[in-house]
Amino acid sequence: xxPLRLPRRARDLTVLAWARLREGAYHAWLHPRRRCVAxxxxxxxxxxxxxxxxxxxxxxxxxxxxxxYRLLGEALSGLPVWIEATARRCVLDPARMPDWAPFAxxxxxxxxxxxxxxxxxxxxxxxxxxxxxxxxxxxxAVAQTLSLIGCRLTECVLLRDWAGCRAxxxxxxxxxxxxxxxxxxGTRWAAASENEAWxxxxxxxxxxxxxxxxxxxxxxxxxxxxxxxxxxxxxxPPEDRIILCGLLRRLWxxxxxxxxxxxxWCRWLRRAVLTLRRALRRWPQSPARALLAExxxxxxxxxxxxxxxxxxxxxxxxxxxxxxSNSEGCGWTLRADPDTSALYETLWAFAIGQGLLIGACQAxxxxxxxxxx
Amino acid sequence: MASGLDRLRAWACEEALTALxxxxxxxVFAENVRxxxxxxxxxDPLPGxxxxxxxxxxxxxxxxxxP
Numbered sequence: 001x002x003p004l005r006l007p008r009r010a011r012d013l014t015v016l017a018w019a020r021l022r023e024g025a026y027h028a029w030l031h032p033r034r035r036c037v038a039x040x041x042x043x044x045x046x047x048x049x050x051x052x053x054x055x056x057x058x059x060x061x062x063x064x065x066x067x068x069y070r071l072l073g074e075a076l077s078g079l080p081v082w083i084e085a086t087a088r089r090c091v092l093d094p095a096r097m098p099d100w101a102p103f104a105x106x107x108x109x110x111x112x113x114x115x116x117x118x119x120x121x122x123x124x125x126x127x128x129x130x131x132x133x134x135x136x137x138x139x140x141a142v143a144q145t146l147s148l149i150g151c152r153l154t155e156c157v158l159l160r161d162w163a164g165c166r167a168x169x170x171x172x173x174x175x176x177x178x179x180x181x182x183x184x185x186g187t188r189w190a191a192a193s194e195n196e197a198w199x200x201x202x203x204x205x206x207x208x209x210x211x212x213x214x215x216x217x218x219x220x221x222x223x224x225x226x227x228x229x230x231x232x233x234x235x236x237p238p239e240d241r242i243i244l245c246g247l248l249r250r251l252w253x254x255x256x257x258x259x260x261x262x263x264x265w266c267r268w269l270r271r272a273v274l275t276l277r278r279a280l281r282r283w284p285q286s287p288a289r290a291l292l293a294e295x296x297x298x299x300x301x302x303x304x305x306x307x308x309x310x311x312x313x314x315x316x317x318x319x320x321x322x323x324x325s326n327s328e329g330c331g332w333t334l335r336a337d338p339d340t341s342a343l344y345e346t347l348w349a350f351a352i353g354q355g356l357l358i359g360a361c362q363a364x365x366x367x368x369x370x371x372x373x
Numbered sequence: 374m375a376s377g378l379d380r381l382r383a384w385a386c387e388e389a390l391t392a393l394x395x396x397x398x399x400x401v402f403a404e405n406v407r408x409x410x411x412x413x414x415x416x417d418p419l420p421g422x423x424x425x426x427x428x429x430x431x432x433x434x435x436x437x438x439x440p
Contacts, residue, residue: 038385042378055377059384068384338385 026065036108036115037072038338044075046344047082079106083351090275090355092268092362096372109333116293117343119350120331121303124324126159126317127357128307129364132225134265138254139227140234141247142265145272146306146360148240152279152286153353155332156304163220163316173198174217185211216312223310241280247273264366272356279349287345288332295333303330304357 030037044050058067084100091097109116131139150156182188189207204210255261307313365372
């Protein structure tokens with residue numbers, strides 16, 4: 001080997017001698033993940049924090065794979081900033097936005113055939129809203145709007161619905177005991193304790209334990225606040241478009257009600273309903289549906305349970321935490337698709353929905369006169 | 374001429390090539406910000422004028438070069 005051709009300095013070694021080797025290594029790294037990388041780069045271009053000219057320059061560079069890897073770094077670092085800015089535009093008080101960083105992460109899922117991205121919730125985020133003091137129609141409108149946000153934008157679920165799906169045993173036992181028609185607590189306990197199947201399943205040791213269980217079930221199936229009774233009796237909801245038209249009509253009626261239009265909840269409702277109408281026009285179906293893939297992880301909704309400060313909620317929240325502690329976490333597994341803008345639309349809708357949820361928390365805190373943290 | 378996004382789509386669909394890869398030279402995950410910063414620092418050291426001292430030098434002051 002001609003010693004004169006050896007690199008003279010360490011910098012020459014890294015820049016010149018290893019360049020081809022490094023480009024090959026980038027190529028090998030990117031190849032199984034190409035569709036993910038391309039989908040993320042497309043997302044960054046559509047989101048506006050990467051330019052097409054930068055992509056062109058990367059392809060024209062002598063080491064395109066290394067240049068694309070570098071762009072991927074920029075795309076990933078710009079992603080949380082973009083999501084946070086999008087969410088911030090939809091909150092009620094943009095100046096007081098919670099720290100987004102520890103909430104959600106996006107990771108590449110390594111599989112042989114179907115590369116995908118996993119949008120994971122890093123923390124559980126249960127929200128409790130206090131609507132009992134509001135006029136019942138406003139409270140029902142807020143619950144309807146929250147439910148629509150969960151279906152259309154970001155996944156979240158009402159704790160009542162989540163608990164209702166899991167409370168088969170409690171529901172059947174409660175309804176059977178109620179059907180016996182005992183109004184006296186003593187005779188009710190006697191009837192319940194005689195049934196060994198129930199006693200074994202629920203493990204009531206004495207009448208006090210049974211009464212606590214009974215009070216929770218009664219609060220669940222026969223809630224006291226008027227708005228919850230209306231919400232509970234709503235039956236099968238109509239189409240989302242029709243619900244939104246109804247909400248808009250009510251908001252129009254309430255605009256001249258003294259002391260109502262300027263309340264934080266009404267301000268939030270206006271913003272949320274108008275945003276949902278725009279979202280419905282842009283996305284007749286939830287954009288996440290096109291990308292969601294089968295996975296072992298729990299749905300994103302399970303990390304965001306929405307409660308209304310009912311007496312039975314604490315038990316079910318504990319239950320949900322225990323359930324999720326044995327799971328792979330909550331999130332969306334999204335197929336990487338660089339051919340369409342589905343990933344951009346999905347994350348955009350997610351960010352808008354998160355902003356509206358944060359806005360609802362801010363409205364709740366403001367209505368109670370508490371600081372939002 | 375194809376736009377950047379068209380070229381990206383074509384790149385994503387390219388067939389596998391036999392890549393020249395040194396297993397020791399595989400890039401670290403771009404998702405890890407600390408790794409990425411370290412990588413950028415190693416591969417693209419700042420030019421002399423902009424170079425910053427990352428760690429305090431363990432030298433007595435009289436041995437430091439004049440400012």
